Amino acid sequence: xxxxxxxxxxxxxxxxxxxxxxxxxxxxxxxxxxxxxxxxxxxxxxxxxxxxxxxxxxxxxxxxxxxxxxxxxxxxxxxxxxxxxxxxxxxxxxxxxxxxxxxxxxxxxxxxxxxxxxxxxxxxxxxxxxxxxxxxxxxxxxxxxxxxxxxxxxxxxxxxxxxxxxxxxxxxxxxxxxxxxxxxxxxxxxxxxxxxxxxxxxxxxxxxxxxxxxxxxxxxxxxxxxxxxxxxxxxxxxxxxxxxxxxxxx
Numbered sequence: 001x002x003x004x005x006x007x008x009x010x011x012x013x014x015x016x017x018x019x020x021x022x023x024x025x026x027x028x029x030x031x032x033x034x035x036x037x038x039x040x041x042x043x044x045x046x047x048x049x050x051x052x053x054x055x056x057x058x059x060x061x062x063x064x065x066x067x068x069x070x071x072x073x074x075x076x077x078x079x080x081x082x083x084x085x086x087x088x089x090x091x092x093x094x095x096x097x098x099x100x101x102x103x104x105x106x107x108x109x110x111x112x113x114x115x116x117x118x119x120x121x122x123x124x125x126x127x128x129x130x131x132x133x134x135x136x137x138x139x140x141x142x143x144x145x146x147x148x149x150x151x152x153x154x155x156x157x158x159x160x161x162x163x164x165x166x167x168x169x170x171x172x173x174x175x176x177x178x179x180x181x182x183x184x185x186x187x188x189x190x191x192x193x194x195x196x197x198x199x200x201x202x203x204x205x206x207x208x209x210x211x212x213x214x215x216x217x218x219x220x221x222x223x224x225x226x227x228x229x230x231x232x233x234x235x236x237x238x239x240x241x242x243x244x245x246x247x248x249x250x
Contacts, residue, residue: 092158114173114174115170122202202236
């Protein structure tokens with residue numbers, strides 16, 4: 001993937017190579033012409049004209065090359081971004097995309113708005129892989145990814161975090177709405193019939209909230225802790241991270 005800086009550098013390198021080639025050709029032309037013409041001041045004028053012609057030609061060729069390859073470069077960039085930031089199994093964003101998003105989140109996040117991070121884990125997924133095999137496990141991951149995608153908004157960030165874990169980042173939504181939304185997702189997955197060797201699963205969800213000025217990486221860690229609370233509660237639960245409980249344990 002080429003950045004804007006790298007694109008500019010590539011154009012400048014192309015321009016430099018073309019300009020050097022044209023200047024070399026111009027010098028050769030002048031040397032050939034100078035052997036056939038008598039020495040005079042007109043040779044200096046000819047040399048200046050040739051240099052100007054070379055510079056203009058180099059600029060024209062560079063622009064022409066850029067126009068020709070611009071679309072191809074954009075396609076390559078798009079494919080590179082998709083390959084780097086997309087999970088090959090589920091088609092969702094992957095952890096690389098999430099890390100990139102977390103770095104930019106402070107700039108993208110609107111002021112005075114609440115955001116939430118949900119950590120989702122398939123209950124007893126290892127047993128599915130051990131008893132039914134990884135093909136069945138992959139099938140469940142793909143089906144769950146499609147289900148989660150259908151239950152999230154276009155503005156939500158849905159990623160496969162790794163293994164059987166998924167992360168959803170919500171912005172501009174109330175705490176009450178997001179808790180209700182998580183319960184809807186949990187129940188919807190519980191009632192879903194998977195077109196795999198195993199037709200039913202449950203999920204556990206950990207949830208944490210943040211506001212302006214909060215470190216989203218810390219909120220992500222808190223939602224992971226809430227996920228373990230849901231697991232310890234017996235699985236198939238939604239648990240919200242309680243900052244007061246954390247302060248009591250300090």
